[in-house]
Amino acid sequence: MKSPPPSLAVEGSREDRKEVGMSEERKIKILVAKPGLDGHDRGAKVVAYGLRDAGFEVIYTGLRQTPAQIANAAVQEDVDVVGLSILSGAHLSLVQRVVQNLKEKGVGEKMVIVGGIIPQEDVARLKEMGVAEVFIPGAPIKTISEFIKAKKESGES
Amino acid sequence: MKEELEKIAERRKQWEEGPLKKAMSRFPYLREPPTKFYTPLDTPDFEFLEKVGFPGEYPYTAGTYATEPLAGLAKLAAMARKGAIPAAGGLTRAGMYSGYGRAEDTRDFYKQRISRGGKAGPNLAFDLPTQCGYDSDNPLVEGEVGKVGVCVDTLRDFEVIYEPYQGELNIDKIASNFTINAPANIFIAMYCALAEKRGIPLEKLRATPQNDIIKEFIARGTYIFPPRPSMRLFKDSLVFITRHLPNVNITSMGGYHIREAGATREQDLAFSMAIAISYLQAGVEAGLDVDSFAPRFTFNAFGGSMEFFKEIAFQRAARRIYARILREKFRAKDARSMLIRQPIAAHIGPSSTTLQRPLNNLTRTVLGAMAGALSGGPPAAFPPYDEPLGLGWSLEASQLMEDVGRILTCEAKLLEYSDPFAGSYLMESLTDEIEGAAWKELEKIEGMGGAVAAIENGYLQREIARSAHERQKRIEEGRDLIVGVNCFTGEQELEVTTTRLVPHPYDPQKRERAEEEQVASVKEVKRSRDNREVARLLGELKEAAKKEDENLIPKFIECAKAYVTEQEMCDVLREVFGEYKPAAI
Numbered sequence: 001m002k003s004p005p006p007s008l009a010v011e012g013s014r015e016d017r018k019e020v021g022m023s024e025e026r027k028i029k030i031l032v033a034k035p036g037l038d039g040h041d042r043g044a045k046v047v048a049y050g051l052r053d054a055g056f057e058v059i060y061t062g063l064r065q066t067p068a069q070i071a072n073a074a075v076q077e078d079v080d081v082v083g084l085s086i087l088s089g090a091h092l093s094l095v096q097r098v099v100q101n102l103k104e105k106g107v108g109e110k111m112v113i114v115g116g117i118i119p120q121e122d123v124a125r126l127k128e129m130g131v132a133e134v135f136i137p138g139a140p141i142k143t144i145s146e147f148i149k150a151k152k153e154s155g156e157s
Numbered sequence: 158m159k160e161e162l163e164k165i166a167e168r169r170k171q172w173e174e175g176p177l178k179k180a181m182s183r184f185p186y187l188r189e190p191p192t193k194f195y196t197p198l199d200t201p202d203f204e205f206l207e208k209v210g211f212p213g214e215y216p217y218t219a220g221t222y223a224t225e226p227l228a229g230l231a232k233l234a235a236m237a238r239k240g241a242i243p244a245a246g247g248l249t250r251a252g253m254y255s256g257y258g259r260a261e262d263t264r265d266f267y268k269q270r271i272s273r274g275g276k277a278g279p280n281l282a283f284d285l286p287t288q289c290g291y292d293s294d295n296p297l298v299e300g301e302v303g304k305v306g307v308c309v310d311t312l313r314d315f316e317v318i319y320e321p322y323q324g325e326l327n328i329d330k331i332a333s334n335f336t337i338n339a340p341a342n343i344f345i346a347m348y349c350a351l352a353e354k355r356g357i358p359l360e361k362l363r364a365t366p367q368n369d370i371i372k373e374f375i376a377r378g379t380y381i382f383p384p385r386p387s388m389r390l391f392k393d394s395l396v397f398i399t400r401h402l403p404n405v406n407i408t409s410m411g412g413y414h415i416r417e418a419g420a421t422r423e424q425d426l427a428f429s430m431a432i433a434i435s436y437l438q439a440g441v442e443a444g445l446d447v448d449s450f451a452p453r454f455t456f457n458a459f460g461g462s463m464e465f466f467k468e469i470a471f472q473r474a475a476r477r478i479y480a481r482i483l484r485e486k487f488r489a490k491d492a493r494s495m496l497i498r499q500p501i502a503a504h505i506g507p508s509s510t511t512l513q514r515p516l517n518n519l520t521r522t523v524l525g526a527m528a529g530a531l532s533g534g535p536p537a538a539f540p541p542y543d544e545p546l547g548l549g550w551s552l553e554a555s556q557l558m559e560d561v562g563r564i565l566t567c568e569a570k571l572l573e574y575s576d577p578f579a580g581s582y583l584m585e586s587l588t589d590e591i592e593g594a595a596w597k598e599l600e601k602i603e604g605m606g607g608a609v610a611a612i613e614n615g616y617l618q619r620e621i622a623r624s625a626h627e628r629q630k631r632i633e634e635g636r637d638l639i640v641g642v643n644c645f646t647g648e649q650e651l652e653v654t655t656t657r658l659v660p661h662p663y664d665p666q667k668r669e670r671a672e673e674e675q676v677a678s679v680k681e682v683k684r685s686r687d688n689r690e691v692a693r694l695l696g697e698l699k700e701a702a703k704k705e706d707e708n709l710i711p712k713f714i715e716c717a718k719a720y721v722t723e724q725e726m727c728d729v730l731r732e733v734f735g736e737y738k739p740a741a742i
Binding site for chain 2: 036037038039040041042045046049050053062063066088089090093094097117136137138140141142
């Protein structure tokens with residue numbers, strides 16, 4: 001059984017985070033993950049950097065993550081959000097299994113968002129699985145960060 | 158000459174202080190002129206024979222060949238890949254990138270195509286488990302079998318795919334393409350095993366395995382083993398092909414995936430050349446004369462973009478740099494060693510397409526096809542406009558893609574002139590600029606010890622990620638404009654959509670069933686083969702893998718014939734070579 005690869009904390013400066021109104025104690029933590037064998041990681045990296053610039057704390061898992069590894073990392077890093085990037089057409093199967101693994105580890109309430117190449121007709125099914133939102137190509141990072149912040153706020157109220 | 162330039166400089170100064178200044182005064186918010194005008198002042202040292210020369214002659218700036226091969230075929234057009242185009246000697250070339258589900262599904266697709274007159278060999282897309290050295294019944298790959306391509310676990314699957322290729326279309330008459338990298342040698346071996354079973358001499362085989370493992374580590378991600386053992390496997394393929402498969406290409410490389418991953422144009426060129434140098438070096442270190450194998454090196458494509466003029470300049474610079482590397486660094490004597498042989502030249506790059514208003518992608522690819530035709534390639538309107546919509550291009554989009562190439566060739570006659578921008582002050586200046594920037598970056602990488610070293614220290618990966626991030630920032634800040642995405646998105650704009658009306662030849666139900674059926678199939682193969690023989694062969698493979706100088710391809714051929722699975726072979730190699738662990742960026 002392979003051990004999970006080291007998670008990659010995407011560091012930003014304290015000044016960046018203070019500027020966008022997130023203090024050290026309250027910054028939102030997101031795991032950006034590449035489940036399955038899909039090797040196209042430009043989107044995941046760009047989102048990781050972009051959310052870091054927007055004041056989030058970001059952990060990027062790198063490629064070839066199993067659903068179990070992703071759920072483990074989500075628990076270990078105690079993230080607020082799990083972001084999945086999939087371009088291989090295997091999104092329905094992979095997302096289902098990530099969500100299941102999160103539930104089994106007792107963290108089923110964590111927000112899950114998905115990006116990549118997701119045909120319109122599959123978005124509803126993903127949401128039924130519990131995905132909070134699907135971000136299609138062209139979605140600005142700002143849309144993602146504002147969505148997460150808004151959900152967090154409404155969740156805490 | 159110097160006097161002439163001085164006169165022009167003088168007049169330029171007058172123009173800048175006169176009409177240009179006057180024009181600019183009407184746009185006080187612009188810091189610099191929105192258009193630039195190039196003159197002889199921009200290319201003061203331009204020497205035609207040194208910088209351009211003639212098409213098909215060193216330094217190949219004007220073109221790889223003396224004439225563009227498709228220019229004489231006015232009735233047919235589009236990408237070189239298209240099976241309908243007969244090449245010299247009536248032999249056919251590989252068709253469109255294809256493959257899905259199980260071998261039977263892909264076989265039936267090719268059967269259908271052949272029944273409609275298609276004479277091209279298979280241009281095979283494999284699924285991710287296959288590309289990453291896993292069998293379909295491995296729990297790790299659940300959900301991915303048969304999705305992005307056809308699954309191949311054993312020679313049985315290969316035999317099924319090639320069932321329709323008999324007689325006039327047997328594998329001594331058609332050419333095959335395999336988009337396979339980390340386990341490429343296993344697929345070269347399977348093709349040889351298939352030939353041996355059919356009584357076809359290996360020298361007759363024509364194929365191009367992609368076999369460009371280095372780019373996988375930085376752009377495409379279907380790696381298995383670490384870089385250095387991967388280079389041993391590359392050496393094996395180079396030597397085996399050079400010795401036994403004179404009509405098979407050794408590699409199909411190029412910065413296409415690297416650019417798509419976010420690299421800049423200059424990085425695309427520099428990294429491509431660094432990678433090519435690594436592969437060429439492998440052949441030299443194996444004791445072979447460069448001219449014995451370099452003519453079998455090909456390029457898949459470089460990257461593209463919407464910047465029309467710069468992409469044309471890029472192609473010219475690429476040909477010049479590569480030729481210079483072969484001649485000066487590797488001392489190649491044979492002209493064929495110095496050529497960039499690629500099926501397409503400039504293009505827009507799939508990452509230039511948008512999900513929003515997808516028909517605009519057709520417009521974009523017209524531009525790309527024009528750039529292709531004017532940069533020494535065919536007018537390739539790649540990709541089909543519904544690329545961003547998901548797996549599988551619709552037949553409508555594929556049809557229109559072909560028609561763009563035909564219109565540009567037959568109606569616009571863009572192939573009537575070779576390198577039409579040769580001598581243009583703008584184009585020569587842009588070409589020099591891109592070449593200069595690429596050389597500088599290439600020297601930096603060579604200074605680190607070459608492409609493999611620059612991967613082991615994470616440099617290439619970091620640079621690509623940085624460029625991708627910067628591009629995203631430019632888009633989000635509106636400095637880079639994308640129509641329908643970050644501009645012209647107001648309420649008055651019409652979100653024109655498309656529909657796929659013609660049923661796609663890939664049956665979605667078959668794709669859904671593929672995984673379950675293949676799991677059963679591979680179990681059956683494993684049950685009914687001679688498992689003692691398999692165990693013996695795997696033991697031999699392991700011992701051979703430990704010896705750096707032993708070529709593993711003959712072992713793979715034996716394994717293939719005994720229906721050893723791809724993963725079984727790869728697992729042995731994983732034991733000996735280890736698995737690649739990406740560096741943190």
